[in-house]
Amino acid sequence: MLEVEVRYRVADFEAVRHRLAEWGVGEAEEMWEADLYFNAPHKDFRTTDEALRLRRTGSSNRLTYKGPRRPGLTKTRPEIEVPLGAGDQAATLAEQFLLALGFRPVATVRKHRWIHRLHRHGFPMAICLDEVDKVGTFVELEILAEETQYDAAQAALLHTAAELNLHDKELRSYLQMVLEAEQGRSMSTRDTVHSIEPVNSGTQAQPPVDVVSSETPVVETIEAVRAAVAAARQAGKSIGFVPTMGALHAGHAALIRAARAECGFVVVSIFVNPTQFGPNEDYSRYPRTLAADRRLCAEVGADLIFAPSVSEMYPAPYRTYVEVKELDEVLCGVSRPGHFRGVCTVVLKLFHIVQPDVAYFGEKDYQQARIVAQMVRDLNVPVQLRTVATVREADGLALSSRNVYLTPAQRQVAPRIYQALLRLRERVATGESDVARLEADLRAELAAIPEARVDYARIVDADTLQPLTTVDSPAVAAVAVFLGATRLIDNIRLK
Ligand code: AMP
Numbered sequence: 001m002l003e004v005e006v007r008y009r010v011a012d013f014e015a016v017r018h019r020l021a022e023w024g025v026g027e028a029e030e031m032w033e034a035d036l037y038f039n040a041p042h043k044d045f046r047t048t049d050e051a052l053r054l055r056r057t058g059s060s061n062r063l064t065y066k067g068p069r070r071p072g073l074t075k076t077r078p079e080i081e082v083p084l085g086a087g088d089q090a091a092t093l094a095e096q097f098l099l100a101l102g103f104r105p106v107a108t109v110r111k112h113r114w115i116h117r118l119h120r121h122g123f124p125m126a127i128c129l130d131e132v133d134k135v136g137t138f139v140e141l142e143i144l145a146e147e148t149q150y151d152a153a154q155a156a157l158l159h160t161a162a163e164l165n166l167h168d169k170e171l172r173s174y175l176q177m178v179l180e181a182e183q184g185r186s187m188s189t190r191d192t193v194h195s196i197e198p199v200n201s202g203t204q205a206q207p208p209v210d211v212v213s214s215e216t217p218v219v220e221t222i223e224a225v226r227a228a229v230a231a232a233r234q235a236g237k238s239i240g241f242v243p244t245m246g247a248l249h250a251g252h253a254a255l256i257r258a259a260r261a262e263c264g265f266v267v268v269s270i271f272v273n274p275t276q277f278g279p280n281e282d283y284s285r286y287p288r289t290l291a292a293d294r295r296l297c298a299e300v301g302a303d304l305i306f307a308p309s310v311s312e313m314y315p316a317p318y319r320t321y322v323e324v325k326e327l328d329e330v331l332c333g334v335s336r337p338g339h340f341r342g343v344c345t346v347v348l349k350l351f352h353i354v355q356p357d358v359a360y361f362g363e364k365d366y367q368q369a370r371i372v373a374q375m376v377r378d379l380n381v382p383v384q385l386r387t388v389a390t391v392r393e394a395d396g397l398a399l400s401s402r403n404v405y406l407t408p409a410q411r412q413v414a415p416r417i418y419q420a421l422l423r424l425r426e427r428v429a430t431g432e433s434d435v436a437r438l439e440a441d442l443r444a445e446l447a448a449i450p451e452a453r454v455d456y457a458r459i460v461d462a463d464t465l466q467p468l469t470t471v472d473s474p475a476v477a478a479v480a481v482f483l484g485a486t487r488l489i490d491n492i493r494l495k
Pocket of ligand 1: 363388391
């Protein structure tokens with residue numbers, strides 16, 4: 001069976017309980033659970049993304065193996081569960097059995113859980129309200145599904161989460177969060193190798209287990225990133241830099257891989273930059289997934305993450321901003337006034353802080369890449385720029401950290417944005433060059449997508465971003481479309 005689940009952080013359970021009551025969902029099962037996690041003797045589960053758990057719920061006991069998570073919008077992993085005898089003695093025996101085989105206890109996760117069981121969007125699902133010791137309150141939605149039902153189960157969970165108004169997705173496991181809380185590891189002092197003390201297992205104490213972390217180290221201060229970069233430079237390495245806002249996906253990974261291929265030392269910045277968000281935009285709910293980001297960075301070979309706080313980047317009083325004229329007055333600049341001023345300011349600051357030889361940007365944000373290139377040229381910033389082609393889902397949707405906001409229905413129709421761009425390019429390739437006609441058709445095609453509101457659909461000069469009347473020189477079609485409340489952008493080169 002597959003365990004398909006998705007977890008959200010919440011301030012309290014009131015709104016969710018209220019909505020469940022409206023749906024007529026009955027009394028919750030209330031329970032206290034203690035999950036003792038083990039690491040394997042022959043491999044490190046933290047690097048293989050597996051888990052072995054002895055769960056004690058009241059007097060009942062279960063042993064569960066969880067396989068590696070698969071990429072996707074939910075947390076999905078194969079699960080094998082073995083029921084054990086009830087009571088303390090059975091739990092102790094199971095523990096002794098695992099210890100004898102060389103398994104080592106890692107940590108215990110304790111939670112007070114209310115499970116609501118219901119049937120929604122075609123699936124029996126569990127909605128668990130979890131108060132987890134040391135780490136906070138969460139709502140977890142879960143379906144046990146056959147492989148063939150995976151897509152539908154995932155859609156049902158995300159749809160239900162949206163109906164419950166849950167947005168603050170938490171990608172870390174409870175175990176990860178408990179370990180982070182227990183070790184009180186400040187991000188700036190995390191080592192790549194750390195030691196986990198065994199919990200009191202009721203048997204003989206075990207020696208600490210060394211766990212080699214599969215996460216890229218993180219520094220939070222300008223001083224620390226400068227010191228690391230200086231050391232790399234002194235070792236003769238060139239510096240590659242990938243600025244991001246985190247919630248990393250395969251698009252970011254492509255940038256990091258490009259940097260890895262070309263540079264000796266790769267720095268990724270993760271900073272949700274407040275100055276590039278408008279007052280009614282999604283700054284506070286923008287996804288923040290540092291633990292998962294660290295794993296992705298390690299997988300693709302980044303050497304260091306720079307994840308500064310807002311006050312580190314903008315100490316008060318902050319008064320200096322950078323503007324690139326004209327290029328920021330079209331396309332996204334019209335509907336997001338001040339956005340590129342924020343982008344340019346933070347990118348220039350990051351360039352000064354990291355002082356990279358080469359910096360990498362995605363073509364997905366075409367206007368941004370163009371504006372940064374202009375700024376670098378105008379202000380004589382000693383950095384080379386590279387752009388990396390847009391990475392897309394198999395159905396064509398451009399990867400974006402904001403795709404997680406889409407409801408299943410919106411996600412299903414979202415690829416039509418890129419399909420419309422492909423059709424447009426096809427028409428240009430077969431001889432249509434009248435921009436007014438092409439734009440009108442593109443806009444109409446986008447507007448026909450269910451729940452879509454077209455912000456803009458323009459064909460512009462690839463260099464100046466100014467409007468064209470005919471496509472007879474290098475041109476780009478750029479679009480921004482709201483699907484519900486989520487604004488997606490995409491573009492395609494026409495010539
Ligand atoms: P963000 O975290 O959204 O600020 O993006 C950081 C960098 O990743 C920017 O240079 C983006 O253009 C780039 N990027 C975002 N999505 C993609 C994608 N789907 N393919 C390629 N690059 C991307």
